[in-house]
Amino acid sequence: MNIIxxxxxxxxxxxxxxxxxxxxxxxxxxxxxxxxxxxPSGSGKSTLLHLLGLLDSPTSGSYRFNDKNVxxxxxxxxxxxxxxxxxxxxxxxxxxPRTSVLENVxxxxxxxxxxxxxxxxxxxxxxxxxxLEHRMEHQxxxxxxxxxxxxxxxxxxxxxxxxxxxxxxxxxxxxxxGKNVMAIIQRLNEEHGKTIVLIxxxxxxxxxxxxxxxxxxxxxxxxxxxxxxxxxxxxFVK
Amino acid sequence: xTIRHTFKTALTGLTTNRSRSFxxxxxxxxxxxxxxxxxxxxxxxxxxxxxxVQGLGTNTIAIIxxxxxxxxxxxxxxxxxxSLKPADVTALLNKSNVPDLKSLMPVVIGADAASYGPxxxxxxxxxxxxxxxxxxxxxxxxxxxxxxxxxISYSSAVVIGADVANYLFDNQDPIGQNVKIKGRNFRVAxxxxxxxxxxxxxxxxxxxxxxxxxxxxxxxxxxxNRLIIQATSDKIVPVAAADIKLTLEESHNITDPAKDxxxxxxxxxxxxxxxxxTSALTYFLVAVASIALFVGGVGIMNIMLVAVTxxxxxxxxxxxxxxxxxxxxxxxxxxAILLTAxxxxxGILLGAGLAFGISIGLSKGLGVNWQYVFPxxxxxxxxxxxxxxxxxxxxxxxxxxxxxxxxxALRYE
Numbered sequence: 001m002n003i004i005x006x007x008x009x010x011x012x013x014x015x016x017x018x019x020x021x022x023x024x025x026x027x028x029x030x031x032x033x034x035x036x037x038x039x040p041s042g043s044g045k046s047t048l049l050h051l052l053g054l055l056d057s058p059t060s061g062s063y064r065f066n067d068k069n070v071x072x073x074x075x076x077x078x079x080x081x082x083x084x085x086x087x088x089x090x091x092x093x094x095x096x097p098r099t100s101v102l103e104n105v106x107x108x109x110x111x112x113x114x115x116x117x118x119x120x121x122x123x124x125x126x127x128x129x130x131x132l133e134h135r136m137e138h139q140x141x142x143x144x145x146x147x148x149x150x151x152x153x154x155x156x157x158x159x160x161x162x163x164x165x166x167x168x169x170x171x172x173x174x175x176x177x178g179k180n181v182m183a184i185i186q187r188l189n190e191e192h193g194k195t196i197v198l199i200x201x202x203x204x205x206x207x208x209x210x211x212x213x214x215x216x217x218x219x220x221x222x223x224x225x226x227x228x229x230x231x232x233x234x235x236f237v238k
Numbered sequence: 239x240t241i242r243h244t245f246k247t248a249l250t251g252l253t254t255n256r257s258r259s260f261x262x263x264x265x266x267x268x269x270x271x272x273x274x275x276x277x278x279x280x281x282x283x284x285x286x287x288x289x290x291v292q293g294l295g296t297n298t299i300a301i302i303x304x305x306x307x308x309x310x311x312x313x314x315x316x317x318x319x320x321s322l323k324p325a326d327v328t329a330l331l332n333k334s335n336v337p338d339l340k341s342l343m344p345v346v347i348g349a350d351a352a353s354y355g356p357x358x359x360x361x362x363x364x365x366x367x368x369x370x371x372x373x374x375x376x377x378x379x380x381x382x383x384x385x386x387x388x389x390i391s392y393s394s395a396v397v398i399g400a401d402v403a404n405y406l407f408d409n410q411d412p413i414g415q416n417v418k419i420k421g422r423n424f425r426v427a428x429x430x431x432x433x434x435x436x437x438x439x440x441x442x443x444x445x446x447x448x449x450x451x452x453x454x455x456x457x458x459x460x461x462x463n464r465l466i467i468q469a470t471s472d473k474i475v476p477v478a479a480a481d482i483k484l485t486l487e488e489s490h491n492i493t494d495p496a497k498d499x500x501x502x503x504x505x506x507x508x509x510x511x512x513x514x515x516t517s518a519l520t521y522f523l524v525a526v527a528s529i530a531l532f533v534g535g536v537g538i539m540n541i542m543l544v545a546v547t548x549x550x551x552x553x554x555x556x557x558x559x560x561x562x563x564x565x566x567x568x569x570x571x572x573x574a575i576l577l578t579a580x581x582x583x584x585g586i587l588l589g590a591g592l593a594f595g596i597s598i599g600l601s602k603g604l605g606v607n608w609q610y611v612f613p614x615x616x617x618x619x620x621x622x623x624x625x626x627x628x629x630x631x632x633x634x635x636x637x638x639x640x641x642x643x644x645x646x647a648l649r650y651e
Contacts, residue, residue: 055645078563082559090648094555098254110243125614155559160553 001063003163003195004029004052008018009061011047021047023218029197030238031162034189036209036226037199044218046167052197053080053086053165055209068163083111084178086192087214088106089185089196091168093148095146095155101127102136119161130184153184166198170205182208183232204230239565240415246532248572255545259577262541265330265534269586270620272527275596276617280520284513285609290511296472298373299479300503301458301465301486312573318463320461321499326489327465335480338393338470338478343369344449348457352398352445353418354406356596360404361445363419365452369466376441378428381413389448395453396514396533397413400432401442418467419445422455462505502608534581535627540576548640550650582624586617 022044029035032232039045050056051063054070063071066085070078085109095104107124114122127136128151138150147167152233154163166185170178187193187209200206207230214221239249252259265366303321327344330336346365351358371383376397384395396417403412403426416423433441453459462490469478479502486500487493546553553566588611597610 050645053558053649056643076564079557079560079562088558094551094648096552096555099250099537107556108559110239110247111556111562111565116240159560 001031001064002028003031004197007062009051009063010059011056021218022051025220027213027223029083029195030086032173032189032193032197033196033211033215034186034209035198036206037197037215038201038206039215040201043215045215048165048198048215049165049199053088054082079111083108083159084162085162085163087159087164089134089149089156089164089166089169090154093152095148095151097141100137100140100225101132101143104140104151105158107155108159113158122158123201127156129150129157130154138184142179145178147171149173149177149181150184150199157188163195163197163233166196168200169198170200178205186232232238239561239568244572245569246563247569248576251569251573252576258541262538263577263584265414265537265579266531266578266624269527269531270582270624271587271589271592272530273524273615273620274616276527277613278590278593279439279610280523280597281611282608284516285517285611286557286606287512287516288509289607291505292511296505297398297469297475298505299469299475299482300500301467301482302503303463303499305498305501312467321490322462323460326486328483329485329489330465330467336478336481338474338481338545339470340470341369343367343466344631345466346449346452346459346461348452350456352402354404354415359404359405361443363452363456364444364446365449365457366446367449369468370446373530374441375465379431380411381426381428383428384448389450392450392454393448393513394422394424394451395427396445396447397427397428397430398411399430402445403429404408417445417609442478452483455542460490475504475506478617489610492553531623531627532633535631538574538627539631539635541631543638546570546635546639551648553639553642554644554646554648554650558648565638567636570636570639571629571632574636577626578624578628579621585624586620590617
């Protein structure tokens, strides 16, 4: 079953001159698949991730998410969908300052209809699943980059979404932390069956995926399976 | 998001920027403090003035020549200043005209120089009867008040105020001495104790004498400046006032009450007039203080707009994680309302505290009976106005925040 199905997806911006960020992109993503989207900067990969993550709406084309035609959804319906079915991991981590790890992880729960009595347990087990149980009450400023990204992953997991979108998750990390983060992401895919869509320009990161889509100038240049896929325990070289 | 969590989120937003939050609410604090202070002191002043008026005795009725002006162009007061004549007194004293009249005191007032030996002092000459002692509770510190027989006999017995006694007699005993006014000797029968400046009526620089004496030897006038009447009871005052009005209209041949050349003032009408004046003054000062509140509101809007820009990334993150426009709007609106409400509460406490301090200062410093009034009305007004300011001035920034697209917000550096 396809969790993501896009046809002729197009996105252009009208700020003075017409800029086409994405020209007619079509592909499907199976449930449980681990897809990496690669491309140089300006290739439209960030725009594509934002569209797939329901953070932005396409200029034209169709997008079926979980078999729902989401192009016609209102902003409130999209917000609900993002909360329930999507988890985000950003390059810049985007944690709330002066807020504890546990509180940061709880943030999506505030906007969910999950009963409050479950919040504490859900947040704690999400933090434990990324191996930060000893950092529960720490503030984000006291964490290393790798730890911050693991908190962000825990936050993405807390509502138990089917899909996780990761935007350059290792882009701001040293190779050891990057490896650690990718191992966690790969485990989420293999052991917990999460669909992962990740954008990166680093081959070492992309090689953890099963499939790589390469974008150039807003178009798909190649869409291929990864033959020598990296394992979580493999050496991560930047 | 539940209200409780919106509350918690808003509160967290405020406490993470504690010093900025404090500076932001300062405008509101000052505005509400000013309003509380003005209302509290205004009520205190009103209570003081009304207390003094009530001290005159609720059965007292005053007749004033002319009309109390109802419009700025009315000059009736000046035109009819000599309208109260001895014939009026005779008419009023007639039991069939005003059956509830207990006593009547004609009053004449003049200003003149009083001297004793080489000393001269500018005094107010008050001509009346011993009723004045009754009404104002005047008990001479030395000697005694003149009585009704002195009035009938045009006696030269006078009672002098404390300042007059001090200036004219230095350390000598004034009792039995003669003071000279208009070249005539007046024998000092009594000296009043010092009344202080806080009172509505000040007798310290007065020379009080029988009105008969004053009219004949000092002012030379054939009319009265006031007629003071005591009714037989408090309850009968309105009836007596109506009787007095009819008697005087008849005596003055006036058929149209609008053309009355006198005004009958009861303690109640006097209290009403003074109450209106102090209320108007209070409202005016509240309006001035409100400007501070408005400026405070603009300050809130300014800071909230800065906060929204500064937290663009946070807004984007919250939206990416599932916050709706309404959630964001509620969060920022509640932050603004919390700010102003906290400012309002601090202002109320500060204003009430300052007013309390000033009340004590006024009672002790001026020696007047200044009552502290906690302005409940002002407190409720202040709290609701400050919350309203949060709603109005926080509304625009909060809307700006809620309209941010999640992706623009996330990209913001």
